[in-house]
Amino acid sequence: MFGFHVHEKAILIPLSLLQLIQTRNITLSKLAFLMSLNAGISLFPLLPEPTETLIKYLLCCVFHVVYYAVLVELWKHKNNKFSFKWFEAVMILGLIAVALFYSIGHPLIFKNRLPFVPLMLHSVASASINVYVLGHLFKQLFVETF
Numbered sequence: 001m002f003g004f005h006v007h008e009k010a011i012l013i014p015l016s017l018l019q020l021i022q023t024r025n026i027t028l029s030k031l032a033f034l035m036s037l038n039a040g041i042s043l044f045p046l047l048p049e050p051t052e053t054l055i056k057y058l059l060c061c062v063f064h065v066v067y068y069a070v071l072v073e074l075w076k077h078k079n080n081k082f083s084f085k086w087f088e089a090v091m092i093l094g095l096i097a098v099a100l101f102y103s104i105g106h107p108l109i110f111k112n113r114l115p116f117v118p119l120m121l122h123s124v125a126s127a128s129i130n131v132y133v134l135g136h137l138f139k140q141l142f143v144e145t146f
Contacts, residue, residue, distance in 0.1 A: 011039045026080050029071050031133045038129045041099045053103050098125045
């Protein structure tokens with residue numbers, strides 16, 4: 001789990017299954033959004049060239065802004081407010097900060113030294129979001145259904 005940056009494609013199966021059931025309740029929608037953002041940003045180290053940086057950030061940002069807008073509209077029609085808890089927002093901001101550190105901060109601060117640091121940060125950030133999502137899914141499966 002903590003070596004998530006090596007196996008980015010492994011997240012696609014649980015993410016695709018979560019996408020199929022995300023409209024059942026608002027919690028599943030939040031978890032699917034978190035998992036999608038996590039998967040998208042976790043792919044950034046596979047595109048390390050500076051010429052690819054703007055494209056990968058732009059695509060991920062546009063996709064997730066549209067995705068968020070669709071979820072807000074969907075849950076507004078169902079009389080629910082789609083918003084994140086403060087610690088979910090902190091996780092999202094932390095993931096974005098790690099991605100920015102990988103592309104901008106690390107090359108400026110460390111130059112060519114310690115190339116493993118951004119990958120370690122990606123792994124820890126991704127693993128923490130995965131544990132959070134998995135915990136909520138187990139809670140919904142075992143606690144709220146019985």
